Amino acid sequence: xxxxLPQVGTTIFSVMSALAAEHGAVNLGQGFPDFDCDPRLPDxxxxxxxxxHNQYPPMPGVPALREAVASKIxxxxxxxxxxxxxxxxxxxxxxxxLTAILATVHPGDEVIVLEPCYDSYVPNVELxxxxxxxxxxxxxxFRPDFDKIGAAITPRTRAIIVNSPHNPSAxxxxxxxxxxxxxxxxxxxxxxxxxxxxxxxxxDGAEHQSAARFPGLAARAFIVSSFxxxxxxxxxxxxxxxxxxxxxxxxxxxxQFNVFTVNTPMQHGLAAYLQDSAPxxxxxxxxxxxxxxxxxxxxxxxxxxxxxxxxxxxCVDIAKVSDLSEADFCQWLxxxxxxxxxxxxxxxxDGFDQRVVRxxxxxxxxxxxxxxxxxxxx
Ligand code: PMP
Ligand code: GLN
Numbered sequence: 535x536x537x538x539l540p541q542v543g544t545t546i547f548s549v550m551s552a553l554a555a556e557h558g559a560v561n562l563g564q565g566f567p568d569f570d571c572d573p574r575l576p577d578x579x580x581x582x583x584x585x586x587h588n589q590y591p592p593m594p595g596v597p598a599l600r601e602a603v604a605s606k607i608x609x610x611x612x613x614x615x616x617x618x619x620x621x622x623x624x625x626x627x628x629x630x631x632l633t634a635i636l637a638t639v640h641p642g643d644e645v646i647v648l649e650p651c652y653d654s655y656v657p658n659v660e661l662x663x664x665x666x667x668x669x670x671x672x673x674x675x676f677r678p679d680f681d682k683i684g685a686a687i688t689p690r691t692r693a694i695i696v697n698s699p700h701n702p703s704a705x706x707x708x709x710x711x712x713x714x715x716x717x718x719x720x721x722x723x724x725x726x727x728x729x730x731x732x733x734x735x736x737x738d739g740a741e742h743q744s745a746a747r748f749p750g751l752a753a754r755a756f757i758v759s760s761f762x763x764x765x766x767x768x769x770x771x772x773x774x775x776x777x778x779x780x781x782x783x784x785x786x787x788x789x790q791f792n793v794f795t796v797n798t799p800m801q802h803g804l805a806a807y808l809q810d811s812a813p814x815x816x817x818x819x820x821x822x823x824x825x826x827x828x829x830x831x832x833x834x835x836x837x838x839x840x841x842x843x844x845x846x847x848x849c850v851d852i853a854k855v856s857d858l859s860e861a862d863f864c865q866w867l868x869x870x871x872x873x874x875x876x877x878x879x880x881x882x883x884d885g886f887d888q889r890v891v892r893x894x895x896x897x898x899x900x901x902x903x904x905x906x907x908x909x910x911x912x
Contacts, residue, residue: 539657546653546880550864554874560905562893563864563874565701565846569898571766572813579803587802593790594782595623596801602808603774607757611746619779622786623801625793626771627731627760632658634727634756634775635693637788639664643692648678650702650881652729655695664692668883676703680714687718693725698743699732699844702881702892706736706844712743716750725781726755731763731773732845734817737825740843746776753778756785761804763846764814766896770800821846821895824902828895831906846896849878853889855912860887867891871912873905 550563561568587596594600600617608614615621624630631654639645641663647655649668659666669686672679683694696715698707707715719726728745736742745751757776762768775785807813825842832839838851856863860877868874875891895902 539660541883542657546876550868550874550876553865553868557869557872559868559872559874560901560908561874562895562897562905563868563876565894565896566768567766567896568901569766572807575765575767575803575807578806579799582799582802582806585802587798589798591795591798591801593795594786595621595796596798596805598805598809599623599801602805603776606808606812607744607746607776610742611744613746613752615746615776616779620776620782622775622777622782622789623796624758624773624775624789625796626762627729627758627773628654628771629793630756630758630773630775631655631695631727631729632661633788633792634758634777634785635659635662635664636792637784638725638781639692642690644688644690645692646683646686646694646724648683648694648696649883649886650676650878651695652697652701653880656883665690666883667691671703671705673888676700676705678707678711678715680718683715684718687722687724691722691724693727694719695727695729696745697729697731699735701732701845702847702876702878703849704840704842704845704847706740707743709741709743709747712745712748712751716748719754720750724754726751728755728757730757731760733759734764734814735821735846736818736844737822738843742844754781756781764817765804765807772796772800772804824895824897824899827899828893828902828906831902832909835910836912837909840890846894848893848895849890850893851890860889860891861885864891871908873908 547564554561600621603621604615604617635658639662643664644667645659645664646667656666667686669682733742745755760773836854840849842848860879864875864877878890879885879887
């Protein structure tokens, strides 16, 4: 068999979680909370099952959930999306991104990705027969370099994938940067896949600048989010895509023959939960406190803290503690010190190594303290 993805192995998140489990390490590698969600959420799902919501929902998703998503976007970003024709419920953000790519990228089309980037983007483009054009974020600051992005645009460019708040660097795009992207794309018909799964994790009083806020971006954008991140239920794998009707129509053509639809009781549970509260409004303070606890614990250590403006990640420079490559350091840290992390090189197709690793602080305070106690020995 000739591999469709010859350059790809097992995703780093599975590898590091397995290694952490094998060595009983504190797992700050793969990004997921080690605490449970609000109990009202599983209660709402159980109620939905008891009420008989156990058969296929409509292909684009349960209407009440699509309405709730449209209302939330309107409340936060002052843009109206039609629940009927512009919002689709997906099996997590991962499926949303793959489906958006399969629905729009033709063989030979180019898709610009900004490295480091989430590890599914490049393989997704390749599965569509496209070419991923990798543009580096500015080394050190991880900010977008619009000259470099502009220089990467060709007549074959079909789409660009942008992710803010950013995994893994924890940077957050400013309104000015979104505006610059809008200006750059204005004379083109390039589509935007805006991965906004960490939309509710923005710190220090800053605001998430959704593509929905920028008319010239919204008109060309698939805006992707994930209930897994927002409600501490990564294992539920339920996400959303908001996109103009013409783009949504193409998206749904692929979605219907990919997963067709997404599990019914979870959608009803999420809809009920969203209807009677806005729990995501507490997320910035909740995660900022965890970020601060983790950062304070590392102050004075030889791990150099990079800024963390959003997401639930904290990157550190390891140059002062080790000569190992990022990947070897993460293996060593897991086996010998008992803390798992993710090497940034996993977010680059060519494995670029800048001596930076990523920790996830979506953990109980006691978990963070246990990790810190070990990390301070470095
Ligand atoms: N995009 C980014 C940037 C992510 O960090 C993740 C989750 N790790 C995803 C997409 C996938 O989200 P989901 O679990 O909803 O598929
Ligand atoms: N998004 C999570 C991370 O970056 C993990 C997702 C996954 O395991 N595929 O750590």
